[in-house]
Amino acid sequence: MSLTxxxxxxxxxxxxxxxxxxxxxxxPGSPFAIAIADSIEAAxxxxxxxxxxxxxxxxxxxxxxxxxxxxxxSLGAFVVVMGTIWSVVLDQDPENHFRFVGTSLIAxxxxxxFVTEGTHSMLGGAPTALAIRYPFIAFTFLxxxxxVLLFGHHFILYLLIVVGTQxxxxxTALYAIPGFILLVANGVGISLLVGMVSLRWRDxxxxxxxxMQIMMFVTPVLWPKDLLGxxxxxxxxxxxxxxxxxxxxDPLLGQLPPAESWIWACGTLVVGLxxxxxxxxxxxxxxxxxx
Amino acid sequence: MVSVVAEHAWVEFPISSRxxxxxxxxxxxxxxxxxxxxxxxxxxxSLELRxxxxxxxxxxxxxxxxxxxxxxxxxxxxxxxxxxAVGRISTLFNSTPGINLDGTGRENILICGLxxxxxxxxxxxKADDIINFAELGPYIDLPVRTYSSGMLMRLGFAIATSxxxxxxxxxxxxATGDASFTQKAQAKMNDLIDRSxxxxxxxxxxxxxxxxxxxxxxxxxxxxxxDGEPGQLVENYRNHVIEGARSGGADDLKRAYLMxxxxxxxxxxxxxxxxxxGLRYALGVAPDSLxxxxxxxKVMELQGKQAPLDLEISILVRRGEVSGNAATVRDDxxxxxxxxxxxxxxxxxxxxxxxxxxTG
Numbered sequence: 001m002s003l004t005x006x007x008x009x010x011x012x013x014x015x016x017x018x019x020x021x022x023x024x025x026x027x028p029g030s031p032f033a034i035a036i037a038d039s040i041e042a043a044x045x046x047x048x049x050x051x052x053x054x055x056x057x058x059x060x061x062x063x064x065x066x067x068x069x070x071x072x073x074s075l076g077a078f079v080v081v082m083g084t085i086w087s088v089v090l091d092q093d094p095e096n097h098f099r100f101v102g103t104s105l106i107a108x109x110x111x112x113x114f115v116t117e118g119t120h121s122m123l124g125g126a127p128t129a130l131a132i133r134y135p136f137i138a139f140t141f142l143x144x145x146x147x148v149l150l151f152g153h154h155f156i157l158y159l160l161i162v163v164g165t166q167x168x169x170x171x172t173a174l175y176a177i178p179g180f181i182l183l184v185a186n187g188v189g190i191s192l193l194v195g196m197v198s199l200r201w202r203d204x205x206x207x208x209x210x211x212m213q214i215m216m217f218v219t220p221v222l223w224p225k226d227l228l229g230x231x232x233x234x235x236x237x238x239x240x241x242x243x244x245x246x247x248x249x250d251p252l253l254g255q256l257p258p259a260e261s262w263i264w265a266c267g268t269l270v271v272g273l274x275x276x277x278x279x280x281x282x283x284x285x286x287x288x289x290x291x
Numbered sequence: 292m293v294s295v296v297a298e299h300a301w302v303e304f305p306i307s308s309r310x311x312x313x314x315x316x317x318x319x320x321x322x323x324x325x326x327x328x329x330x331x332x333x334x335x336x337s338l339e340l341r342x343x344x345x346x347x348x349x350x351x352x353x354x355x356x357x358x359x360x361x362x363x364x365x366x367x368x369x370x371x372x373x374x375x376a377v378g379r380i381s382t383l384f385n386s387t388p389g390i391n392l393d394g395t396g397r398e399n400i401l402i403c404g405l406x407x408x409x410x411x412x413x414x415x416x417k418a419d420d421i422i423n424f425a426e427l428g429p430y431i432d433l434p435v436r437t438y439s440s441g442m443l444m445r446l447g448f449a450i451a452t453s454x455x456x457x458x459x460x461x462x463x464x465x466a467t468g469d470a471s472f473t474q475k476a477q478a479k480m481n482d483l484i485d486r487s488x489x490x491x492x493x494x495x496x497x498x499x500x501x502x503x504x505x506x507x508x509x510x511x512x513x514x515x516x517x518d519g520e521p522g523q524l525v526e527n528y529r530n531h532v533i534e535g536a537r538s539g540g541a542d543d544l545k546r547a548y549l550m551x552x553x554x555x556x557x558x559x560x561x562x563x564x565x566x567x568x569g570l571r572y573a574l575g576v577a578p579d580s581l582x583x584x585x586x587x588x589k590v591m592e593l594q595g596k597q598a599p600l601d602l603e604i605s606i607l608v609r610r611g612e613v614s615g616n617a618a619t620v621r622d623d624x625x626x627x628x629x630x631x632x633x634x635x636x637x638x639x640x641x642x643x644x645x646x647x648x649x650t651g
Contacts, residue, residue, distance in 0.1 A: 024375040025368035048405045052389065055402065059393035062434070127386035128406055133365030134388070285368030288361075289304060 023133050031281025035137070038284065039277075042138035049142035057149050072153045079105055079157070082222055090223055095165050100253065102161045104221040106154045107248040110183065111241060112212045113147045118191035119198035119205040126291050136287050137280065140192040147187060151180075158252060169254035179247035179257065182265045186244060189272030192280060199290045200283075215241060240268045293378035293457045293488040295340040295363055300372035302358050302513075303329040329370075332358040333513045336372070345490040347500030347521060349528055350510035351546060356493035357462060359510060360384065363491055364460045378488060381407060381456030387447040396431040396438070396446055397422070403450045417453045424479070425449040426472065445472060452479050459487035463494040497525045498553055529565065536568040548572040563594050581609050601636045603627055604644060611647045621648065 027034045042049075061067035082105075083098035090097070121143035128134050162169070198204045216222070219241050225233055236242050243257075243264035250257040306328055333355050340346055348356050361367045362374055364382045389406035390399055400421050404414035422431050425445040427438075435443065461480070484490050484503060494500050500507055500521055507521035509528050517524050532550060535543035551561040551569035561569070570587045577583065584606045591598040604627050611620040624644060631641070 021379050022375075022377045023365045024373065025365050026373070027368070047411065048389070051405060052391075052402055055394060055398060056391065059391060059398075062393055127390050128388040130361070130366060131364075131382055131384050131386050131388040132380065132407070134406075288367050 025133075026285040029281075031278050034281040034284050035277035038135040038137045038280070042135040042141050045135070045138050046141075049138050049145060053142050053145040053149060057146060068150065068153050069156075071150055072157050075105060075109060075154055076157050076160075079161075086222055090227060092224070099161055099165050099167060100224065101222055103158060103249050103252045104245060106151075106158050107183070107245045107252075108216060108219070108221045109154055110147060110151045110248075111187075111244055112216065113150060114144070114187040114190045115194055115212050116209050117147070118143055118194040119208050120195075121191050122195035122199040122287070123291075129288055130291055136196075136284070137192065140188060140195055143191045143195065144184060144187050147191075148184060167254075169252060172254050172256055173251050175251035175256060176248055179251055179265075182262075182269060183244050183248055186265065186269050186272055189269065189276040193272070193276040196276075196279060196283060196287065199287065219245065221245060240264055244268065293342050295338075295376045295378075295458060295489060295491070296374070297336050297338050297363065297369070298373045300333065300336045300362060300369035300374050301331060302333040302355075302362055302367055303331045303370045306330055331513055333362060333369075336362070336369075336515060338508070338515075338518065340489050340491070342488045344506055345484070345504040346492065347504035347507045348491070348493040348510060349495075349497055349500055349507065349525070350516075351532075351542070354510040355513040356510060357384070358513075359508075360460050360462060360491060360493050376458060378457035379408070380458045380460065381451065381454045382460040383448065383451040384460075384462050387450055390435065390447070392436040393434055395434055396425075396427055399435055399446065400450060403447075404453065407451070407454045409454060421446075421449045421453050424452075424475070441472075448476055448479075452483050456487055458489045458491070459483060460491045461493070463492050463496070463499060495549075496553060497528060497550065498559075501525050529562070533562070533564050533568060537564075544568060544572040544575075563590055566590050567594065567596075578605065579609055581606070581613055584609060600627065600630060601640060604636060605640055608640065608644050608647055612643075617647050617650050624648065 027037070029037070057068050061070060064070060066073065079098070079102040083101040084094070086092070086101065087094040087097035118140075122129075122136060122139050125134070125136070125139040125142075129136065129139075161167075194204075194208060198208065219239055220228075220236055225236050225242075228236065237260070243261040246257045246261045247265050250261075336359065338346075348359055350356055358367065360382070361384070362369060363376070364380055365374065365376060366382075368374070387399075387403050389403045391402060394402065397418070400418050401411070401414050404417070405411070409417070425431075425442070425448075427442060427446065430438065430442060435446070438446070463480075481503075484492075490504070492500065492504065504521050506519070507524040508518050509516040509524055509531075517527060529550060532543060532546050536547040547565055548569035551565050554561040554565075567587070567590045570583055570590060573583055574580070574587060584602065588598050588602065588606060591602075604624070607620045607624045607627065611617045611624070617624075625648070628641070628644060
């Protein structure tokens, strides 16, 4: 019980309002120190980006009937068409191939969301970034969170495929959980880097979209890797995107991803985080000027 | 201890050498360094603010006021020098942090409140006040996309002012709308100003700065021209505007007009020269106002200046036209017209004069 009865409600004893109780600009410290300090601050803002991401998914489809399920529906239509046609073209067992394409595309859509939509992750934060001192990395967290939410919608499709084709992946499917976590962690580095580069060089935005489209056909997501034949198949193993898809897809199809895929995924995670955090730390004080 | 300190801070924007020719950029504001391809929006800013300081920033468009506010809020980092602040900061600029046009007003209150550092419970507790203050009525449950710009402004203002900050940074020029809201906003702002430890305010209204602030900075082309007690500085600034307007810049003339109007509204008497320049602008907009023409002549006389011939003629023509009786002004007008020699009088005006004489 407060004794200062006459102290007005706004007095200094009132709970802390307003953002960032102190700052020094330019930010002091090495690039990594700056990036880590901002990550910690961004993590503390979990209630801000957590809620923003949630309502953004809801708001975007406000005037539609089935909302974010449109994503699931369009992906589902794509899977049905691709699964049917390509199983004939590639002379594959229809049921198997349908399941393969569906699961592949679900994993791929998460990965490609990090890049194609990641181009707007920093840009979209303009009203906030130009009004208060804000850790830009929180925009990346927001983006990754939205990607996870959309993946949740896509996962419904996976369940439908599993039930529809009467397929039991067994306990191996649980390996998809660490795989998914590793893929999302990779997504932080990817989105951060893509977000900064697209903010600085806007030409990168359409370039990223076409690059990902091409990558979808280069990476074995619509066709199994062995179709390339023994001479070419090894080339695919140097495509990091392939391994990132694999660590989620294979367990869901009841197969254990090979050790090299886990190593690749951990490798890209370390490299991705080092590169993006270093770049972020170097540019932190310039980012506001790029809006 | 709440404080804001800037030490030799510079803000330089990169420009592409291809983007625009430098002549154009030079007239906009800031200062251009062609060799390094940068616009120095702020140059060598040093200042120190302690608890109780109320800083007003004046200067004309493009002088660097908004950049200065963003620098002190920590949005822009100085490209040279250093800025440091201790204390919870809230800002009121042209964008509300976190606003999303697809959300309803009510949802945006929560999301913007969270961005400004309030907790969910705090936002819930304040939501009704915000809604009442913004006068949105049933619109509060419609998407913000459907709002008029005035409604959007009111909502943003109500949210931004619901936070109780230690350091308050305001772009005062934005708090405009319909008259009754402006009055309410002013009251709310004064309340907020009273509660914050440090106030930083950029304003077009020198009188407002004078009445609220205890310290004032005059910015021009990104440099601090003067820093000190508002009364003296505002005085100097007014003289500076008069000087600019005398040399005939259209923009400066308008500033002189606005400044004179504002002083008159506050019950102060504008200096005669300021009034003269202001009237010159007003007559450019409404050249036929007899009242203003007479006042202009009076102001000229009071200053011991010779009113220009075209002014005399236009007064006589206007008087004749208004009364519908050319006889009263005929003699004077004929005499004036006879005097036209070297002096430049608009052909349009002469035509009107002759037409008037014929009717008599």
